Amino acid sequence: MTISQNQLSQEAATINWRKILLPISVFLVVVFFMGPVLWQVLTSFKVNSAISAVPAIYFPTPNQLTLEHYQSLFVRRPFTLYILNSALVSITSTLLALALGAPAAYALARLRLPGENIILAAVLIVTLFPAVLLFLGLLEVVRTTHLGNNYLALILPYAAINLPLTILVMRSFFQQLPKDLEDSAKVDGYNTIQMLIQIVLPMTLPALVTTGILTFIAAWNEFIFALTFITRESMKTIPVATAQLSGASVFEIPYGPIAAATVLGTLPLVVLVLLFQRKIVQGLTAGAVKG
C-alpha cells in the first residue's frame, strides 16, 4: 500500500512539474524571440519622454501613448512613396525570379539534359557567394549601364540573387510531381503549353507561393544595393528611408519614428505570410509524406 501510494505521489509530482515547466519555457522562448520586435512596437507608440525615461517603461499609461510617430512619417516624409517603391521593386523582382526560375527548374527536373549536374552545381555555387562581394562589381555594372537611380538597378540583382533558390526549390518540387499526370494530360490531348498552364501550374502554386514569398522578403528587406544604387529621394525603399531618418539636430536620434517605420515596413510581410500561411506549409512539406 505504502509503496503504491509513494508511486502515486511521485507521479503526481512529475506531472505537476511538467504542467509548470512547459508554460514557463514556452513563455521564455516566445519572449526571447519576440522581445526585440515587441520592444520596437512599444517604442513606436510611446511619447518621446516615455521612450527616453529611465527606468524603461514597459507598461505605459494611456497618456504616454501616441500615434504621433506614425503621423510624422507620412506628414514630414513621403513614406507612402517609400512603401510603393519597395512594393514595386519587390513584386517585380519576385515575379521575374519566378517567371525565369520555374521554367528552368521544370527543364532541369524533367529533361535528361547533358551536363545537368554541372548546371545544378553552378546554380548552387552562386548561392554560396556572399552578396556583399558581388556588390562592388555590380556597382561598376550599374555605372557603365547607367542604371543608377533606376528601379531596374534593384529589380535585376534581386531577381538574380534569388534565382538559385527558386530553381532549387522548384526543381525538387517538380521532381516529386508524378510524371504520370503529365503523361495523362498528353494522352488527353493537351499540348505542352496547355499542359504546363492548366495542369502543372495549379499543382505548383504552393511551391510558387513559398519561393515567391522568400524572394519577396529578401527583396523587401535588402539594404546595401538599395542604399548605393538609388540616391534620388523619391525612389528610396523602406529600409534605406528608415535608416536615414534623422532628428531636428545631429544629437537627436528619433527613436519613435524609426520604430514606427520599422513596424510599418514589417507589417506588409506579416500580412503576406499570414495570408499565404497554409500554402507555405503545403509548399515546405510537399512530398515529405505520401499524400
Next chain:
Amino acid sequence: MPKLELQNLNKTYTPKVIPVKDISLDVDEGEFLTLLGPSGCGKSTLLRLIAGLEPPTRGNVVINGHDVSRIAPGKRNIAMVFQSYALYPHMTVYDNIAAGLRLRKMPSDEIRRRVEEVAQKLGLQNLMDRKPGQMSGGQRQRVALGRALVRQPDVFLLDEPLSNLDALLREQVRADLKQLFEKQQAPVVYVTHDQTEAMTLSTKVAVLYDGNLQQLASPQEIYMRPANQFVAGFVGSPQMNLLTLNCEGNNAVLGDFRIPLPNLPTPPSQIIMGIRPEDVHLVKPDDKLMIQGQIFLVENLGMQNLISVRVQGTEMRIRALLPANQRWEGEDVTLSIAPQAIHWFDIKTGDRVPLRDRDHRFHSHHPEQVA
C-alpha cells in the same frame, strides 16, 4: 473497324538498355490483349510506345490502318488508364472526365450527355463534384476508368490499373472490368505482372521477357502449351516443376526413376521436364508412371495442400498439389505423373520440344481463336 498493329517495334535507350527489342503483334476489334511479364520485361515501355509517350527507335504503331508512330499522343485517339490513376488533383471528377472531350472542342451538351452516361455506368453520379483527394482508392480508380471510357477511343491502354487496390477490391474490380470491356468494340491493351488478371480478363496474352515476345496466344493455350521454359515457369501458380534431367536412351532419369521421352529424332543428353503441381497426384492402382519420395514440406493453401517431395535417389524436388481432403501416411509417398501432362523443353534454347501426336490432338481441342 478498329485495329491496332505493332510492326517490329524497338526502343533503344543505350546500346545496353533495350527495353523493347523487336515486337510485332495485332489486336483486333473486340480483343483484349494482355502484356504479361515480370518487372523490367519491357511491357510498360511497350505500352508507352503505343500511347506515343515515347518515340520508337524502330518500327511502327498502326491504328486503323494509319501509321501513328510519329504522331503526338493526344492526336492518336487513344485512352490510357495509369497505374497511379493520374487524376488531375485540382479538378472535380466531372472536369477530370470531361477534360479530354473539352480539348476536342466537343459541344457542351454532348460532353454532358457522355459524362453522365459513363458516370452512371461506373456508379459515379454522387461523386461528380468531389476532388480526387476526397475519394478512396477504388473511387479514384473508377474515375480513371471513366476518363478513358468517355473518350470512346480507337484503342484502350491500361497500365496495371488494379495494382494499387487491396486484394478484395481488386477481385471485384477485375470482374467489373471484364464486363465493362466485353461491351467495348475498341481493342484493349492491358499491362500486368499478375497472371490471374491476364488469365481472367484477356482473349489473348502476350508474354514478354527481356524485351522479346515469348508467346502470343489465348490464355488456355499459354497455360496448356507454354512455348518455352520461361512461359512455363512464369504462368501458373504454384509454379510448374521444372527439372533438368539426364537422358539414358529413350528415358529421362529422375533419381531412381525413368520417365519415357517423347518420340525425338535424336535423343538428347539432357532435357528439361516440366510438370505442373496440379498434374502430380497420389498414386492410384492403375497408374503407370510413378515416383517415390519423401515429403519435407506441406503448405496448406486452404483449398489444396501443396506438398514438396524430395525424390528418391536424387536431391531433386517436386511439388504436388493435392486436394485438401486427401490424406497420406507418413513421410514417404508414391506420386503418379500423367505422361500426357509433361512438358518437355530443349536444354539449350529453352523452347518447347514439339510432340507430334499429342500436340496435334490439343490443337483440335483448343482452336486458337477463342473469341
